[in-house]
Amino acid sequence: MANWNDPQSRQGFGASPSLDGRADGRASYDMGLRRHMLSIYNYMASGVLLSGIVAMLFANSGMAMQMIASPVRWLVMLAPLGFVFAISGGANRFQESTLKMLYWGFCVVMGLSLSTIFLVFTASSIATTFFATAAAFAGLSLYGYTTKKDLSGFGTFLIMGLVGILVAMLINLFVGSTVLQLAISVLGVLIFAGLTAYDTQMLKNQYYHLRGTEFVGKAVILGALSLYLDFINMFQFLLSFLGQRN
Template sequence: MADWNDTSRNAQRMGSVPRAGGDVAGRASYDEGLRKHMLSIYNYMTSGILLTGIVALLAFTSGVAETIFTGGILRWIVALSPMAVVFAMSFGANRFSTATLQLMFWGFATLMGLSLSSIFLVYTGGSIATTFFATSAAFAGLSLYGYTTKRSLSGMGSFLIMGVIGLIVAMVINLFLQSPAFHYAISFIGVLIFAGLTAYDTQRLKTEYEYLRGTEFAGKAVVLGALSLYLDFINMFQFLLSFLGNRE
């Protein structure tokens, strides 16, 4: 999911970052704008994860999760609908308004809550909580690294996307094999891939601000950036839970 919003690269460039020895006031203004931009992304992402968690917990405690995931086509609708929203947001970003993308993001977070409510039927509450906090700590560290490192992570993008595709293929294959060893290998590799994507996407979003600031796409980029980091976090959490979680 790392390059789902590449359309933003076509946004009009509004000027380059002030260089060392250049306009100090301009540099300060740029840095302040960048901080606000990234903070907005993190605020949306965190709010989305919080909404997902609340919906998942309510769905479980009310018995809705058990109703959904005990069979029938409804479980597949709930499981696949978040993916449909992601594709709609990614490929329709230029057509939708910022307000529409915001509503779609909240709808996506709600649908993800319904989808993730199934984990309460499989894993113990303690292991879910432990994995969530472990994922939060790892995500914070990796995102901080992506934001502060001077090393370019752009070369990781294509490699990580290929890794995601390979991961999906392996998961489909294991639906037929039902191999526990293969399952744990997929989970371990999944954690590594989305850990890498967390750092890569953070740096990408920081870099793209130079081209987006002052454009009409800037507001949309905040929502799409939050979606990107949300997906990194949730996927890392799910693979880590699958690898370490204690089953009921």
């Protein structure tokens, strides 16, 4: 989800930007916004594709199976989190090129981490769940982009729900309840579905303050990372109860 700091002052979500009532200014703004959001979606989709390719190649090579049986698995599992912290925390310090490099590095290590799903679930169920997630993501993101409703009020609720899921997942590591796991999966899908719409609207509204600044290029990478995380988490939670096991 998008949680990076806006270097400019923000206007309320859902508010219409003031462009001095000029039709040419409105058209120019809309064109710039479309280019900005398209860049975010392109980076996000390319990142998901890269992760998927890496995951399949790593699993088919047999290295994923070897990784599970070695301590390296912990490094691979935690590496994506380190990249997320580096990108989010270094947004104001790093150059745009550095953020891009970190983003692609994150997508690669995320692919290594995701490779284990090919050892657990059938390829057909993974593909089916992926396309179902893609369709849901597209619809939710479109809703967040086009709706006039202010979604900012859902942010705190969604974050609280996300924290609750993390706590429940930690508890279930010791309990091992299948019922609790199913509940976590269902709630996870709902929360990241909400975050998809919420983050899309936030990214759209942030462009008003970022356009014309040097930060706009960095915002593309940060926005792509936010939507990537929404997509991947929704996919994993869906797969946990829709996927057919080997």
